[in-house]
Amino acid sequence: MIKVFIVEDDPMVLEVNKGFLERVENFRLVDSATTGEEAMDRLKHLSVDLVLLDYYLPDLPGKEVLTWMRQENLAADVIMITAARDVSTVKEMFRYGVIDYLVKPFRFERFKAALETYRNMWLKLNQVTDLSQEEIDALKPAQPTKGEMTATGLEEIPKGLSEVTLKQIVSVLEKQNVPVKATDIGNQLGMARVTVRRYLDFLVQEGQAEVHIHYGNIGRPSHYYTFKKQPATERSKRPK
Known part of the structure; x- marks a missing residue:
């Protein structure tokens, strides 16, 4: 089971992301934080595999949380989930090693594709000691697939919505x-x-x-x- 930590200050977005996470197999939410300081304090004492990190936080930018994680050598990967879409921020986050970047608002298919791609990579990297070039190439992100539709034509409504x-x-x-x-x-x-x-x-x-x-x-x-x-x-x- 892949352990996930979410950093998101908007309570509604946090609940949506939690609901999305529940719909993807082999992922488990272990904790969440609404500020950068809170995230860093909790991550010191947790073992997590993946952090879903917002950029705009009330006390400090998500960039500082990511920088701190790298300085502390935390063994966790990061997917940015944020409204920040300017080129300089996107480039900077990839330079700091994020494995994917989701711009709010996004569809569930994109969220699912990001997590499934990460899951495939995580499983592969935790099962073998060496990889061939072909196996490394297979770890590249996949394109999102079309989600299931309800009778109304919308994608399946998340749990908790009527x-x-x-x-x-x-x-x-x-x-x-x-x-x-x-x-x-x-x-x-x-x-x-x-x-x-x-x-x-x-x-x-x-x-x-x-x-x-x-x-x-x-x-x-x-x-x-x-x-x-x-x-x-x-x-x-x-x-x-």
């Missing part, structure tokens, strides 16, 4: 003429913001919605959502 609630949120979202916050939809449906946010993030990851992140001078960034217009051939796949 298809009925999902349809309600889609119905409200697609009627909006301007980007809206989770709070706005929650007020219309009588739901908590955190509940709506989980469904909206799932829709984004499934390609059914888009998120626009607005960064202010202080505090956490604001997330605004819009329904993603589908081609005519795809409209039948939306929840009705």
Whole structure:
């Protein structure tokens, strides 16, 4: 079993990532942290194989956590899962040895492909003492495969989400003429913001919605959502 540690300060994203992780075989979450300092403190006392690391943390950049891990010679691999998409950050993270880089929001297929590729590499490297060139080449990342679909045409809904609630949120979202916050939809449906946010993030990851992140001078960034217009051939796949 591959032991995983998640570093993510957004509670909704953390829950989504945990749910995704549960859907991939041979992985087990051992702990999580919401700040860089907390992550470093816990990783000192844990034996983990893989760290899913966010770049934007409230106290320090994920880069510093990664640098500290390398300095401490921790025997753990790192996959970045972050909204940071500028070229300089991506290049820097690969220079520090991350094995994959997932840009938020991402679909479950991409997450699954990253973990399955890592699992294949981990199993191979823990079963033999020498590798041929062909075996090394086989460790290269594979392309994501299409996920299973529900009756609504969306990928299988994660545990803890209701298809009925999902349809309600889609119905409200697609009627909006301007980007809206989770709070706005929650007020219309009588739901908590955190509940709506989980469904909206799932829709984004499934390609059914888009998120626009607005960064202010202080505090956490604001997330605004819009329904993603589908081609005519795809409209039948939306929840009705």
